[in-house]
Amino acid sequence: MKGASPEQVEYLLKRGVAEVIVEEDLKDRLLAGDRLRLKEGFDPSFPDIHLGHVVGLRKLRQFQDLGHQVVLIVGDWTAQIGDPSGQTVTRPMLSADAVKANAQTYMEQFFKIVDESKTEVRWQSEWFAGFNLADVIQLTSKFTLAQMLAREDFNQRYQQNQPISITEFLYPLLQAYDSVAIEADVEFGGTDQKFNLLVGRELQQMIGMKPQNILTTPLLIGTDGVKKMSKSLGNYIGVADLPEEMFGKIMSIPDELLISYYELLTDISHKELMDMGLALNDENVNPMQLKKKLALQIVEYLYDNKAALDAEAHFRQTVQKRELPDEINEHPLNTKEPTLKDFIALAGLAKSRTEAKRLISQGAVEVDGQNVTDMNYPLKPGNIIKVGKRRYVKCI
């Protein structure tokens, strides 16, 4: 395999990368043209991919485009333990069928970004199903408590007298063993995975294998502008989100996030990034325009050009001009004296009638474009009800 050019390597190891360990080694191998096995794992308890994951997956794809091989590991065993990164709550064990279904969902999204033809899919159960107690003891005996406590979140919890389950220590060990099993050359992950990735290196070394390099990618901040993007925090933009939805969510990110989103999720050049930074400080430039461009690029990347343009048009119409969307959900009127408050609750625009009444009294409800505060406003078929900024339902 032909080696990569110094420029390519520079881009590969710098753009959208938090840290590379060991940088010199990986650089040399890329230049030399070694075909590398790139390890990426996922936990089938959480099958949905969001833009935060996309950062790393794009990096994988860049490596693939130079000829390297991705090995995707389905973490069907570690899923049962639960990654201790962050606050862990004991997770229910998934049935084999659920794991399979989740893996399927995950991969559909995964291959929107990663090249399937250069990907090998492996299941942890291939090597862990045959593990017995002796193997477990052997594996665990290689590590010490001190090593585990080197990890920041373990240490923190330990200091604060918070419980750490023994199985949580197993999580990084199993993940590390994966690296041994598939003979990984480079493992990818977010910066919060650093410890786990390093354990992989150590284990490989102990076993006499060349230790993998690791490449961590920065954590993308979610739509709230504060915390890392995550499904459980509800601040995520999903790869499987519909184009309009995706477009809208991207438009709602705080301006401060623009540059980092461009840097981590698009290929625009370093120079353009710098220019954009300047533009954002210019009074005459409306950041909304830059955000629209971003939304267009991302939707196009995950869908296609047409979907992106349609999503933008949809955004302009419903959000910016506050016009009616092309498609409005319909809900049948109740036969007997349908009143506004009942209908709103029944049509699912409010969780309960009490909430429906609250919304009406707060002036959040319009019928055919007219603000209505009468709870018992009589509805007729064809009326279009708007609740809040842009939730519509048509009576039929």
Added chain:
RNA sequence: GGAGGAGUGCCGGAGCGGCCAAUCGGAGCAGACUGUAAAUCUGCCGCCUGGAAGGGCUACACAGGUUCGAAUCCUGUCUCCUCCA
């Protein structure tokens, strides 16, 4: 095995016999503003009824009990945590 502590609304966390559907913060929703950004201000934020005032119901781990009256006291159960071994 022993000692002690804790379980409150979506989350955190007050309350510790009536004034408690429950202080406060966060999240969320709505309104104003606006670039569906951020920030800010205002209102709401268990369910049912009512235009509202009001009324009713269900709720403070679970099950009982004491009391005119319990999230608050007692008993039992479950769960979690800490310390000693």
